[in-house]
Every structure is written in C-alpha cells, then in structure tokens.
C-alpha cells in the first residue's frame with residue numbers, strides 16, 4: 477500500500493516501475509565520533525546498540541504497537557556510553573541499500589529511562605518518552621531537513637547537557653508525510669538505540685512532558701494528517717509532546733544540532 481514518493485507520477489508511468497518499495501531503517505549511530513552499526517532488518521544479528529527491526533516498511537497508524545521502537549523491534553545486546561551534550565549522528569539507509577528515499581516530514585528524537593534494568597533487557601512497551609529534539613523545515617519553510625537525509629547526510633542530535641545519568645533508550649524517528657494528505661497515510665519510522673549516560677547531572681523530564689508509544693500521537697494530529705503538506709511555504713505543527721526545557725539549545729544552522737520549527 478505504501479510507495480515511497482510516487483504519488484506525483486502518472487499512473488501509466490507508475491505501471492512501468494518495478495515493484496520495489498525501498499523505505500528504510502536506521503543503519504548506524506555515531507556517538508562523539510564512535511561508530512555503532514545496526515543490523516539490516518531480518519539479517520542474522522550481530523551485537524549492536526540499535527534494536528533490530530524485521531521490516532523496512534513503515535509503521536502505519538498512530539495506535540500501531542510497533543510505533544514504540546519499530547517493526548517487531550528486538551532487544552539489542554549492547555549499551556553504549558554517552559555523555560551530557562554528546563553529539564550524535566543517525567544514519568538512515570534505504571531498504572535497497574541506497575540513500576534514505578523520503579524528503580517530506582519531520583525528524584524527532586525522544587528518550588526514555590530503562591527502568592529497573594539495563595537497556596539490553598528493558599521492555600519498552602510502557603516506556604515514558606520525552607522529546608529532546610524536533611527538526612522540521614529549513615529556513616524559508618520550503619525544504620525539509622529530511623531532504624538532507626535523502627541526500628546522504630545523517631541527522632544530528634545533541635544530548636541534553638543536564639540530563640540525569642543512567643540507562644536510556646533514544647527513540648530517533650522519521651515521519652514520511654508524502655501520503656499524509658489522507659488520514660492514516662503517514663509513514664512512521666521509529667528506531668531505538670541503547671545508551672548509558674555518564675555524569676552527575678540531575679534533570680529529569682516532568683511527567684506532563686512524557687508519552688507512551690503508541691499513545692503519543694493520534695491519526696488526526698495536524699502534523700500526522702496534513703492535507704496542506706505540499707502547500708509551500710509549509711506551515712507545520714509537530715506532533716507529540718513539547719521538547720523538554722532542558723534540551724540542548726536549538727541551532728538553526730544545518731549542523732550539528734540542526735533543529736527548526738516552522
């Protein structure tokens with residue numbers, strides 16, 4: 477049901493295309509210069525900090541249980557050390573091994589504490605997620621930052637400088653909105669990465685800023701069902717809770733903490 481971005485093509489041209497739907501997955505995370513590779517969906521897994529999914533296709537529907545960490549996400553066996561203000565890069569690949577195939581929609585990053593256990597054992601079904609970053613449109617509101625992912629660049633995220641230490645999941649998510657002019661057409665691509673934050677800082681998210689997944693989104697949220705997503709300049713409202721007050725400062729340049737609301 478979900479093609480990548482064919483909707484502007486004529487039906488006759490569509491009929492000539494091979495039935496390849498590339499979609500994609502989180503292939504690699506870089507933490508302060510250290511590379512951590514994820515597993516290709518469905519491949520025999522090697523140790524990783526990224527929870528492996530079993531399908532590059534998007535998660536569809538705001539109440540889908542796979543909205544949590546991605547399609548049938550499995551516990552990952554490793555947990556990487558990170559620090560307050562660590563610089564992260566998230567590298568997304570297309571399911572065909574090429575570049576990420578989408579360019580319309582937001583990129584958002586959430587975190588949740590791995591409660592009462594380490595993240596390699598933590599069942600995130602009831603995790604309380606708080607948002608540390610949301611990246612939408614580049615200045616001018618014509619082009620999404622997601623275009624940079626399609627061009628072969630990573631997403632750049634800075635961890636909150638004062639977040640309390642401990643084991644956390646980082647839920648880095650791309651939403652592809654090219655079919656979101658219809659209710660239920662938004663494509664969700666969640667991912668979960670396991671980290672252990674060092675230090676003795678003390679900020680924690682207030683419960684009022686936390687959501688579960690599913691739970692944090694509705695199919696009729698303005699940023700998920702978006703009939704005007706192709707009207708430029710784009711007016712966009714991010715779904716989910718607000719970014720926590722102690723998140724790293726927003727920079728509207730393209731690196732390394734690119735984050736810009738419309």
Ligand SMILES: *[C@@H]1O[C@H](CO)[C@@H](O)[C@H](O)[C@H]1NC(C)=O
Pocket residue numbers: 615728729
């Ligand atoms: C960043 O935001 C500031 C304040 O809104 C603005 O003056 C500046 O032009 C912006 N920079 C870019 C590259 O858009």
Ligand SMILES: *[C@@H]1O[C@H](CO)[C@@H](O)[C@H](O)[C@H]1NC(C)=O
Pocket residue numbers: 621622624625629630631632730731732734
């Ligand atoms: C992340 O930073 C790199 C290097 O500055 C930049 O080329 C890239 O476009 C940024 N990513 C996004 C999604 O803007």
Ligand SMILES: [Cu+2]
Pocket residue numbers: 479480497498499500534577578652
């Ligand atoms: Cu796709």
